[in-house]
Amino acid sequence: MKRGRFTVSAALLIPVLGCGGSGQEKASAPPAKASAAETPTPASKGTSLEAFRMGRALGKEGFAVDEGGPWAQGEPVNYTFAIRNLPAGAQIGLVITSVTDKKKVFDEKKTPDAEGKVVFTAPDTKAWPVDDYESQILMLTGDATVNLGRHAFKMGAAKRPAK
DSSP states (O other): OOTTOOOHHHHHHHHHHTOOOOOSOOTTSOOOEEOOOSSOOTTTTTOEEEEEEEESEEOTTSOEESOOSOBOTTOOEEEEEEEESOOTTOEEEEEEEETTTOOEEEEEEEOOOTTOEEEEEEOOOTTSOSEEEEEEEEEEETTEEEEEEEEEEEESSOOSOOO
């Protein structure tokens, strides 16, 4: 792999590893940009995922805030990001699966708004077992499904004081 090129999966993981969990939106911060896959398929060529965030709440600007993990059972899981150059008629899907038993705990499809923004909220995580989870961001075009990125997180006891 050439220097400076990242897959979407790596670009999604980097913002989460560096999350400090300040709980405040930073409007002046430049959005994180994830590149398309190294060998894009015709359906995904030029499609990019940008400004990825995962947090416990949505801020007043509509972006996920209160980032950082692990998540505790019962805490909402919010994903916000933007999709650029989405093919006409395509939708974005988010699937969250437990790593241990591969059981889907969340599966939803949406069409981005006029600016390309997508918001997914899994509000009822009380029944989710303590486990590692993997989320997949998918582009759905007719019969084709293209994986735009993966993200891993833990669901367990909170390591932060109650609010």
